[in-house]
Amino acid sequence: MPAETLNLVDGPSSVWSRLRIDAATASAEEPILASFLNAAILRHDRFADALAYRLASKLADAQLDAMLARDVVEQAIAAEPEIASRAAADMVAIEERDPACRSFLQPFLYFKGFLALQGYRVAHWLWKQERETFAFHLQSRISERFSVDIHPAAQIGQGIMIDHATAVVIGETAVVGDNVSLLHGVTLGGTGKADTDRHPKIGDGVLIGAGAKVLGDIKVGEEARIAAGSVVLKDVPAHCTVAGVPAEPVGGLCKEPARTMDQRIDTGD
Structure with a gap:
């Protein structure tokens, strides 16, 4: 199904269906990655849950373990569901515009620009909650992890592609x-x-x-x-x-x- 035909009116549900199909297909083709794909995508019930898990695994560090990082991302999405719907719109934009993108798996699991942008969205939510120190911590971690430096106070829309991103x-x-x-x-x-x-x-x-x-x-x-x-x-x-x-x-x-x-x-x- 071409990316431009996906229905985002109901939020990320259409993207989630496609992502699960892509993950199941990849798991069958590459059994060595089956456990990873199950943990990152297939065992979750919602796109938002999988997004929280993936971001936490990327943003965790010595000061913020993966469980605590996941709690923060889940809090942000629960308070501001647009974080998940904007992430879905970003994935559609990437698949539509980037000929190197073979499926939704690539941005969700691997593309630095997509992951950095979703991390920023959580930091931006923290900034609006006046939790500036935590927001700066995530900004620093995103910069270290993805070589992308976005101030948490910046305002960024949806359907964004940051290609290559470095x-x-x-x-x-x-x-x-x-x-x-x-x-x-x-x-x-x-x-x-x-x-x-x-x-x-x-x-x-x-x-x-x-x-x-x-x-x-x-x-x-x-x-x-x-x-x-x-x-x-x-x-x-x-x-x-x-x-x-x-x-x-x-x-x-x-x-x-x-x-x-x-x-x-x-x-x-």
């Missing part, structure tokens, strides 16, 4: 809309020591290429495209492609760049 940095006052695609080495950073808004605001459907730096309290309009290696220091209009250091508009209007993952620039030549 060296992605998202600052405290950054806002990322829905259906955004980021590649490795992206920085949504500040430009000084101001303690007010100092990070970018990224609209829905934006594609940010590998190694791009978007700096300061600037706005990137919906379905804009930022070319790999660019340094963006001023607002980017919607449906606009920018490239260079500093970035400037190039080519014509772009449409749904985050979904198509098309990074080619039409210069009209």
Whole structure:
């Protein structure tokens, strides 16, 4: 079943059904991994439970054992069910956009960008509960584990793909809309020591290429495209492609760049 046909209206139930089928198939094909797949997916009754188990196994450390980590994730999902539904939307986005993704197993079990993002969602919930020390602890652990540094106060939507993910940095006052695609080495950073808004605001459907730096309290309009290696220091209009250091508009209007993952620039030549 293509990812775009999955029904997410009822939350992650459709994704959960597909994930269980993928896990059962993989377990039959690779018996050596059957115990792992059973523990991570098949023995759970709900997507939320499996997500809590998987995140706990990744985020546990010497200060926070897996059982305690799982309790925290379960508390977060119980209080804010959108954490699970957004995770499901992220998985659909990854399968739709990433040709290297063979099934839902890859993001759920292995993809750093997906796992780091779900860990951030728990840290963000802790931040909103004014449990800042715990939120910072998870931020640090996520950075160590996945090489992705997302401040727990950042605001991030759903349907997000962080591809490859290594060296992605998202600052405290950054806002990322829905259906955004980021590649490795992206920085949504500040430009000084101001303690007010100092990070970018990224609209829905934006594609940010590998190694791009978007700096300061600037706005990137919906379905804009930022070319790999660019340094963006001023607002980017919607449906606009920018490239260079500093970035400037190039080519014509772009449409749904985050979904198509098309990074080619039409210069009209």
